[in-house]
Amino acid sequence: MSDAAVIDRFLIAIFDSDKEKTPADTMLHGNAEMPLNHLGYIVHYHDVRQGLPDLDTLDGVVAVISMLTYDLNNPADYFRWLKMASDKGLRVIIMGSFGGPLTPAALRSLDPVLQRMGLELTGGYVSDTLSSRSVVEDRALIGYEATVDPLPAPHVVVHRAGTAANVALEYETETVSGRVRSVLAATGPGGGYVASGYFLHFGNDGDSKRWIVDPFLFFRRALATRPFPVPDTTTLAGRRLYFSHVDGEGWNNPSLADNHRDKAALAARVMLDALIRPYPDLPVTVGFVQSAGDDRLAGGKAARQVARDIFALPQVEVASHTATQPLVWGFFEHYRREDELKLVSGDDAGFGERLRRLVGLGPDEAERMKRTHVAGNNNLPRVYVQAPYDTHEEVIGALQKVESLAPRGKAAALYQWSGDARPYEAAVKASREAGVRNMNGGSTRFDALFPSIAYIAPLARQVGAERQIYAVGGDENLYTDFWTRHFYGQRAVIATFQRTGNPVRLRGMNLHYHAYSAERTASVAALRAVLDEVRGQAVIPIEASSYAAIADGFFSTRIRQVGALEWQVDNRDGLNTVRFDDMTSFDADIAASAGVLGTTRHGGSLYVALDPSTRQADIRLRKVADPYPQRGSAKDMNEAGLSESRWRIWDLTRTACGMAFSTRGYGIGEFAWYGLPARRAVRVSARRERTVLADTIVQSRDDGSLSFTLPIDGIAPMTVDVNCVPQGRSQ
Numbered sequence: 001m002s003d004a005a006v007i008d009r010f011l012i013a014i015f016d017s018d019k020e021k022t023p024a025d026t027m028l029h030g031n032a033e034m035p036l037n038h039l040g041y042i043v044h045y046h047d048v049r050q051g052l053p054d055l056d057t058l059d060g061v062v063a064v065i066s067m068l069t070y071d072l073n074n075p076a077d078y079f080r081w082l083k084m085a086s087d088k089g090l091r092v093i094i095m096g097s098f099g100g101p102l103t104p105a106a107l108r109s110l111d112p113v114l115q116r117m118g119l120e121l122t123g124g125y126v127s128d129t130l131s132s133r134s135v136v137e138d139r140a141l142i143g144y145e146a147t148v149d150p151l152p153a154p155h156v157v158v159h160r161a162g163t164a165a166n167v168a169l170e171y172e173t174e175t176v177s178g179r180v181r182s183v184l185a186a187t188g189p190g191g192g193y194v195a196s197g198y199f200l201h202f203g204n205d206g207d208s209k210r211w212i213v214d215p216f217l218f219f220r221r222a223l224a225t226r227p228f229p230v231p232d233t234t235t236l237a238g239r240r241l242y243f244s245h246v247d248g249e250g251w252n253n254p255s256l257a258d259n260h261r262d263k264a265a266l267a268a269r270v271m272l273d274a275l276i277r278p279y280p281d282l283p284v285t286v287g288f289v290q291s292a293g294d295d296r297l298a299g300g301k302a303a304r305q306v307a308r309d310i311f312a313l314p315q316v317e318v319a320s321h322t323a324t325q326p327l328v329w330g331f332f333e334h335y336r337r338e339d340e341l342k343l344v345s346g347d348d349a350g351f352g353e354r355l356r357r358l359v360g361l362g363p364d365e366a367e368r369m370k371r372t373h374v375a376g377n378n379n380l381p382r383v384y385v386q387a388p389y390d391t392h393e394e395v396i397g398a399l400q401k402v403e404s405l406a407p408r409g410k411a412a413a414l415y416q417w418s419g420d421a422r423p424y425e426a427a428v429k430a431s432r433e434a435g436v437r438n439m440n441g442g443s444t445r446f447d448a449l450f451p452s453i454a455y456i457a458p459l460a461r462q463v464g465a466e467r468q469i470y471a472v473g474g475d476e477n478l479y480t481d482f483w484t485r486h487f488y489g490q491r492a493v494i495a496t497f498q499r500t501g502n503p504v505r506l507r508g509m510n511l512h513y514h515a516y517s518a519e520r521t522a523s524v525a526a527l528r529a530v531l532d533e534v535r536g537q538a539v540i541p542i543e544a545s546s547y548a549a550i551a552d553g554f555f556s557t558r559i560r561q562v563g564a565l566e567w568q569v570d571n572r573d574g575l576n577t578v579r580f581d582d583m584t585s586f587d588a589d590i591a592a593s594a595g596v597l598g599t600t601r602h603g604g605s606l607y608v609a610l611d612p613s614t615r616q617a618d619i620r621l622r623k624v625a626d627p628y629p630q631r632g633s634a635k636d637m638n639e640a641g642l643s644e645s646r647w648r649i650w651d652l653t654r655t656a657c658g659m660a661f662s663t664r665g666y667g668i669g670e671f672a673w674y675g676l677p678a679r680r681a682v683r684v685s686a687r688r689e690r691t692v693l694a695d696t697i698v699q700s701r702d703d704g705s706l707s708f709t710l711p712i713d714g715i716a717p718m719t720v721d722v723n724c725v726p727q728g729r730s731q
Contacts, residue, residue, distance in 0.1 A: 004568065007228045007559040010042050010061045014078070014099070017047045019070045023462045024422065028067040031200060032095070033458035035215040038506060039581075040230035041223070042555055045462055048072055052081045055088055063091035063191060063223060067199075068099050075100020079109035086113045091191035093222050095199050102156065114158065116190025118165030119183055124157030126173050126182060135181065136170035141217055142185065145210035145452050146201035153197025157182045164188050166221060168213070169198060185213055192222025200454065210452040216504075229567050229578035229619055231557040233459060233550050234505045235607050236540050236577055238600040238644030238672075241508040244282065245439070245471070245544040246271070247416055248289040248321040250516025251306070252299035258521045266299065268306040271518035279531050280315050281667030285544035287321030287416035288405065290398045291384035298384075304405055311406040314715045315666060317543040318406045319414035320436075323398035324384040327419035329427065331381035337388045343380055382419070395430040413545035416440050417468065425464035432466065437548035442470030444507065445478050447495035456506060459551050469551045472510030476517050488522040491529050504603045508547065509539060540646055541666045549574025563620070566592075570616040578619070580606040587631070589622040590639040590675065597652055598641030598674065609642055612650040613662075633678035633704030637724070643672040643705070647714050657724035664717040669710030676700040681725040684708050688718040697725060 013028050020026045023045035033043050043065070046053050064085050072078050078099055086092050092113050100106060102123050111121045126132065129152040142148065152171060157180060160167065169185035184195045199213050219225075234240060248268075255270040276284055286307075291297050293304040311318050326332060331340075382389070390397075395415060403412040415431040417423050421441030431438040442457030461468040473496065479489030490513065500507040511530055517523040534541075553575025560568045565586070569578060580586065583606045588599045595614030600607050610617045624631075634640070636656040642649060647665025663669065669686075676682075679699060686694040693712045700706040710720070 004560040004562045006060070007561060007567075008060045008062045009040055009559075010044055010058075011036065011063045011065050011093075012053060012058065012061055013043050013045045014064065014066045014072075015045060015047060015068070016070065016072050017049050018073060026067070027069060027096070028065065029458065029461075031209070031211075031454045032065070032067055032215060032219075034453065034456050034506075036219055037459050037554070038230075038504075039216065039219055039223075039225060040228065041219075043458075043462075048074070048078060052077065055081075055085055055090075058090070061090060063093055065093040065095070066099060067095040068097040069196070070097065070099075071101065072099040076103075076105060076109075079106050083109045083112055086116055086190060091223060092117075093192045093219070095192075095194045096196045098156075113190065114193065115161055117186060117188035117193060118161055118163070118190075119186060119188065119193060120159040120161040122157045122159055124180065124182075125154065126157060126171075126175070126180060127154045128175075129154060129171075129173060131174040132171045133173075134169065135172045136167050138166075138168040141168040141214050141221075142212060144212065144214040146212050148198065148212055149201065152184075153195070155182055155184060155195045155197070158186075158193065158195070159183065168218075185218075187218065187221035189224075192218060194218070209454045211454060215453075227580055227583060228559055228561065229569055229580060229608065231554045231559075231569075231572070231575050232577040232579040232607065233547075233554050233575065234508045234577075235579070235600075235602075236542065236550070236609070237647070237649055238598065238607060238609050238642055239538055239540040239646065240501060240505060241547065241550075242282070242510070242534055242537075242539040242541045243285070243472075243508070243544045243547045244511040245285040245319065245414070245416060246287060247418065247440070247475070247512075247514045248287050248292060249325070249418070249514045250519065251289060251292045252303050253516050253519055255519050256521070257518065257524050266302060266306055267518040268303065268310070268515050270524065271515055272306060272310050274524050275518065275527055275531070276310060276313060276316065279535075280313070281541070282531060282534060283315045283317060283541050283543050283666050285317040285319045285414055285416075286310050287319040287414070288402045289321045289325050289383075289418070290323040290401045291325065293401075293405070294384075297386065307402070307405045311410065317414065317545060318402060318410055318412045319416050319544070320395075320398040320402045320412055321416045322418045323394045323401070324382050324387075324389065325418045326382040326389075326394070328381040329417070329420060329423045332389050332391070332394075333424035333426070335389050340381065340385060340389070344385060391426055391430055395427060396434045399434050399436060412436060413543065414439060414548060416544075421468075422461070423463065423468060425466050428463050428466035428468055437469065437545045437552065439469045439544060439548045440471050441468060442472070443474045443478060444470075444472060444500075445474045445493075445496055446499045447492055453506065456500065459554055467552070467555060469548045471512050472507050472547065473512045475512045475514060476523065477514075480523075483516065487520045488526045490517070490523065491526040493530055494533050497533075502603065505605070509534065509537075510544075510547070538644065538646075538670075540648070542648070546574060550576075562618075565621040567619050568616055569610065569619060572610070572617075576610045576612050578608050578610065578617075580608070580621070583621070585623060585625075586621040587624045588641070589620045590641050592620040592622070594618040596641075597649055598643060600643050609649075611652055612648070631674045631704065633700070633702070634675045635677060637676055637722075640673050640675045640706075643674050644670075645672070646670040647710075659722040660719065662717055662719055663714065665714045667714075669712070669714050671708055671710075673706045674704060676704045676706050677724075678702050678704050682706065682722050683725055684710075684720065684722050686710050686712065686718050686720045688716060693718060 165186045165188040167186045251268040253267040417440035476490040553573035558571045595617035597609040652661040
């Protein structure tokens with residue numbers, strides 16, 4: 001390959017806002033976007049109420065995808081547009097309804113689309129499926145989490161057209177006209193098709209769901225995905241990443257936890273003493289609600305002092321959890337104060353009068369707010385309503401206020417959405433323009449009670465031209481019936497950690513909770529159990545804002561293929577790992593690459609760690625022993641690679657008998673390398689500016705691997721040198 005070929009990663013998702021109000025409300029966002037993200041693809045949503053996309057402007061788009069349960073407003077226009085998109089070479093993925101009645105005109109538009117998949121759309125329909133039986137069922141694709149219902153769903157009759165289609169599910173039905181065969185799931189050169197009722201199985205309660213088709217394999221086949229370095233958000237420096245973040249709700253609640261209930265301790269104080277201070281090796285990002293520290297409204301001086309004490313700890317990252325704690329963000333996109341006051345008044349004139357006094361700054365304002373604590377009224381769109389809402393103050397003002405509670409030089413780094421965590425575009429834009437990352441929402445849970453990858457949220461939510469990054473883990477509300485019972489419930493997040501890590505690493509690990517989790521003995525014990533579990537695992541702990549930067553990097557990363565096994569990767573933002581799936585016979589060629597720290601393997605995938613200090617990484621793979629690379633020793637250290645590290649690494653340089661790199665992290669520094677000379681003694685020294693922090697001699701193993709630890713404080717950056725000890729010397 002002589003010219004660089006950009007790897008196109010965009011899909012256009014079609015929806016109708018009259019049926020699915022926003023992209024986040026679509027079936028596709030709630031089910032299919034996560035596996036598409038995992039495969040490296042970015043979904044752009046398009047509302048047909050805004051017209052249809054201009055096909056001449058869809059740079060980087062590889063496919064059009066739909067997951068419809070309804071008819072579109074103008075299906076004829078859409079069908080004609082879909083045919084033109086297919087004619088231009090875009091793949092088409094149809095899951096569920098085609099989007100309208102299959103009239104003769106619709107067939108003329110749609111049949112060419114399916115012909116490119118190796119299928120034929122007949123216009124027939126099987127309504128009585130009592131006699132239906134499967135004649136083709138590809139077990140590699142069908143039965144991923146659930147089997148097809150013994151009584152199949154009624155379906156459109158789709159025939160094979162030639163031999164191009166890879167048919168995964170085909171049924172035969174006895175009808176009055178004879179036997180009818182119909183394809184229910186298939187992929188082919190033009191994309192993929194799965195009929196309604198055959199890609200997801202929904203339980204009788206309407207909430208439980210499981211995939212019938214393997215979405216990863218289906219999308220890989222439908223998109224004809226060739227190997228490319230997938231921007232990976234789960235792994236850093238060869239290890240699965242972990243982060244934790246706290247939302248400030250309940251900061252001033254009295255704690256009922258053992259040893260605290262008689263001391264009138266704030267939940268935030270108990271959180272500090274029981275969940276943060278004892279874990280200096282596990283960073284946590286704490287979002288403070290500005291109004292929770294207001295003398296007139298809530299905790300005042302005591303609340304602010306706890307915030308100062310928390311933010312002073314070196315393992316704590318400073319964040320804002322809003323100014324007035326919006327609960328329904330959409331209410332404020334076109335805010336009118338009079339509308340809010342009508343909600344405040346409601347049917348309770350007494351309550352309305354109290355709030356009007358608050359708005360008017362009545363003399364008894366603080367005492368009334370403390371007694372009524374507006375959060376108790378679920379009909380209000382935010383908790384603290386005493387002043388008119390303002391986007392600038394809600395975002396930028398709150399960030400400035402929370403930063404004033406932190407030690408000098410410690411900046412706020414993250415804005416954590418509150419309430420329904422569905423901010424409007426201008427709010428997300430304000431957080432970006434403030435220079436911080438934004439995060440929350442998503443509500444991922446994957447365990448025995450939520451036994452499907454369909455409950456794993458995608459990476460982000462499209463909000464106009466902006467993007468909201470989702471949290472990786474669900475908070476305690478998912479485990480405690482919205483904080484009403486089972487207060488020990490969040491201990492079950494460990495199961496989600498396990499299932500999202502094996503056999504395939506779908507997500508990093510995220511412990512997400514609110515300050516009110518420190519109210520009760522059971523919830524404190526649950527969180528400590530999770531923290532202790534994380535301590536025992538080989539993870540790389542990072543700040544929540546660092547994860548948000550990694551997730552942002554997934555969307556900004558640009559990949560160009562410049563050779564058969566060579567790629568250039570740039571525009572990565574905070575993302576510094578790429579992943580090759582099903583590449584067991586290949587490894588990174590360190591000598592021929594640039595900006596590559598090293599590689600590791602998990603679940604059949606090759607993870608390539610990139611140097612954050614290198615703007616453009618050049619990755620070249622080479623064939624190695626099959627099925628697993630036996631790396632072996634090397635004659636020198638010029639090709640040494642990083643297997644894994646608990647600390648982040650950058651500015652790596654290699655020489656024939658040495659390495660040097662910058663690093664920082666939490667807990668004991670643990671490093672594992674490969675590709676060194678066998679049984680070679682090396683001196684490992686760590687220094688911060690001119691101060692030597694550690695100096696020790698270790699020896700590589702017979703296979704050229706080397707492991708060492710740095711039992712020192714690594715929160716501030718340092719430089720590490722690894723140099724050969726002259727032969728014959730031991731120190």
